[in-house]
Amino acid sequence: MLTKYEEVIKEIEARTEDGRLMPGERLPSVRVLSKELQCSINSIIKAYAELEREHKVYAVPRSGYFLVGTSAKQQSRPSGLIDFLSAGPDRSKMPYRDYQHCMNQAIDLYKEKMFQYSEPLGLLSLRHQLSKQIQDLQVFADPERIAVVTGSQQALDILVSLPFPNGKEEICVEQPTHFSFIDSITSRGLPFVGIEMTNRGINLDQLEEIFRDRNIKCFYTVSRFQNPTGYCYSNEEKKRIVELAQRYDVYLIEDDYMGDLDTSRKADPMFAYDPSGRVIYTKSFSKVLLPGLRLGTAVLPETMIDDFTKAKFAADVHTPVLTQGALEIYLESGMYETHIHKLRQQYKRKGTILKQAYLDYLPKGTTFSGAESGFYSTIELPGHIKAKHLAEHLKKKRVLVQDAANMYLPPYKKENLIRLSVSQVADEHIGEGVRKIGEGIEEVLVKSVYFM
Ligand SMILES: Cc1ncc(COP(=O)(O)O)c(C=O)c1O
Known part of the structure; x- marks a missing residue:
């Protein structure tokens, strides 16, 4: 009873x-x-x-x-707008109430510690928790090598400006890539070399030539769900890239910002092929949790910990302690695991719907990449269509997409690529949105022929 x-x-x-x-x-x-x-x-x-x-x-x-959970009222979209532009996680799935609960618990548990100055690399108890959590991603590292950062972008921004143990200067970057990383390089005037990323990945022979012939200190690579292409390297490709890095004494900055969303249990990060410090691993909580928290983590080589700590201290002393304490509780309680499990299914479903919509509605001559990622993907436009013209045209049809031109370093710029972020589009609107994009491409094509 x-x-x-x-x-x-x-x-x-x-x-x-x-x-x-x-x-x-x-x-x-x-x-x-x-x-x-x-x-x-x-x-x-x-x-x-x-x-x-x-x-x-x-x-x-x-x-x-x-x-x-989130109320239906909060999930509504403004008057028929289909937003493939916003790059945050699905708002309706953001566990902010759970996080609020963890913040309260963190204050109850740690009291005034949550409001005092703290360690530059983050709360040691959280770093222990992170060390356990990233083991699920095949990343095995002691808490001493783990830094808590104010968004993974902060780790990337600090890393590009640090001297590396190989004493080299140039940064090799996939083209296109995550635009904040481009800003980190260009705002400091750092030397770089790009390598083209397509829907078939990068040319590994070309990468070898770059590693061999140039003075490359590190290769910044987004090893799965690349932003913007959505590309995921195969294990063989990742292994080869690590071997090349070892052979030519290049460091890898592996940005695994959405590794948690990978449903392929057999996919390894590059880090797993060389955990010695050759691969610097970064991970974000923005796409899977709450971007406004600005929480990320990095696994550093032992030889760079001192320099990184100084630079982190100079940047912001440390990441806010309360959000760190709450993350520790969120991870420890198993809430993160439950949340991620749901998200994985959700993004996988979105990816499947998006891919089918691309196959159904995109006109001939248009290619796409990474639809399955369920987050980012790109469409390469046919003819002479410029992405910025298409984006303007689609806005009038109440569909928002991103012109990917700012995701290239200046010498590599392409103007015919749009990025779609499908995370905030409800499943039932994905097909309609892609159909309108397909129509829009045809309309802009006709216009451009007419005006030629
Ligand atoms: C590939 C990639 N890496 C890193 C980041 C930065 O994430 P965070 O919000 O943790 O700084 C982003 C954000 O969009 C991203 O797309």
């Missing part, structure tokens, strides 16, 4: 299942529910506390208890 408080839990679960209670909605007050269910206030309090412990509800001081 169920005790009274277990009956209350059952009742709340039943209301959640049949829609009487919606995600984000406030639960009945303790007093109201105790009257309604004819039980003591203590039973309700105990039931709510248990549901909170299971992360099904969360408490807001002086407001009551709320069901975890």
